[in-house]
Amino acid sequence: MPERLTVPEELAGLRVDAGLARLMGISRSQAATLIAEGNVSSAGKAVGKSLKLASGAVLDVVVPERRDPLEVVEEVVEGLKVLLDDEDFVVIDKPVGVAAHPSPGWVGPTVVGGLAGLGYRISTSGAPERAGIVHRLDVGTSGVMVVAKSERAYTALKRAFKDRTVDKVYHAVVQGLPDPLAGTIDAPIGRHPGHDWRFAVLEDGRDSVTHYEVLEAFGKASLVEVHLETGRTHQIRVHFSALRHPCAGDLTYGADPRLAATLGLTRQWLHARQLAFDNPRTGERVTVTSEYPQDLAYALEILGSGQA
Numbered sequence: 001m002p003e004r005l006t007v008p009e010e011l012a013g014l015r016v017d018a019g020l021a022r023l024m025g026i027s028r029s030q031a032a033t034l035i036a037e038g039n040v041s042s043a044g045k046a047v048g049k050s051l052k053l054a055s056g057a058v059l060d061v062v063v064p065e066r067r068d069p070l071e072v073v074e075e076v077v078e079g080l081k082v083l084l085d086d087e088d089f090v091v092i093d094k095p096v097g098v099a100a101h102p103s104p105g106w107v108g109p110t111v112v113g114g115l116a117g118l119g120y121r122i123s124t125s126g127a128p129e130r131a132g133i134v135h136r137l138d139v140g141t142s143g144v145m146v147v148a149k150s151e152r153a154y155t156a157l158k159r160a161f162k163d164r165t166v167d168k169v170y171h172a173v174v175q176g177l178p179d180p181l182a183g184t185i186d187a188p189i190g191r192h193p194g195h196d197w198r199f200a201v202l203e204d205g206r207d208s209v210t211h212y213e214v215l216e217a218f219g220k221a222s223l224v225e226v227h228l229e230t231g232r233t234h235q236i237r238v239h240f241s242a243l244r245h246p247c248a249g250d251l252t253y254g255a256d257p258r259l260a261a262t263l264g265l266t267r268q269w270l271h272a273r274q275l276a277f278d279n280p281r282t283g284e285r286v287t288v289t290s291e292y293p294q295d296l297a298y299a300l301e302i303l304g305s306g307q308a
Helices: 016-024 028-036 111-117 151-162 235-242 257-263 294-305
Strands: 003-006 040-042 058-061 081-085 089-094 142-148 167-175 182-186 189-191 199-201 209-217 221-228 270-278 285-289
Touching: 003 016, 016 028, 016 058, 081 285, 089 111, 111 142, 142 151, 142 285, 151 270, 167 235, 167 294, 182 235, 189 235, 199 235, 209 235, 221 235, 221 294, 257 294
Parallel strands: 142 270
Antiparallel strands: 003 058, 040 058, 081 089, 089 142, 167 221, 167 270, 182 209, 189 199, 209 221, 270 285
């Protein structure tokens, strides 16, 4: 049976490959492959990738059963880099369009599969498809991520994330200029009552705390540094959207599509910049930083040049 998706108003006007990528949480190239293979239709007719989406349109998507959805596929993942290799853990630079681990409905590359493709044998703690995964980054978010190689590291790092002793630093470009220039967003987050694939600030949501500081203001947007006290799904995106300063390019949470196009963004400008934690074996503090990928660096250049 095909999966039926209704196009929300905020995705109207996008090409179908870009809109489908956002709706399904996959990369644009993966969405284009589904379309090229004839697996995406509307009103009974296959669609082309350049079709512009209309609000309320219904897309029927057939995801081919190419393999067990929880099977770890060993492959070399383009853009996945090793930043630090320790006998107990490995710190990577996760590219956009890569999931942390296999899951039902996901047909793209994963961190677990990418590390296996590089010859890494990581911790077997937890479910086999999530081996070594002690925290996650969204498919559409790039940046630094740590994976456990030993059982000792898996246990210690899982506890460290739970006890909030890991320092998680993100950089984001948000629309406008937040006021005040530095502050804390303390607002509970839960699943959006009207959209299964979105989250929102809700009175009965889970405790969520975000600390931020503006690093540079460009007029239409600002570069901010974010320190997460909690780690809810889409936390940064939801909190800044609630402040009416959504991440640039984040059409799911209300970003301006015209600014996104000007900046060349096909995803939210959000990057896991730095991770700091105690080495599970030595106790020494480990700090690893990830540089901006090409698409985010380009968007910053455009903002800095005043062309936006």
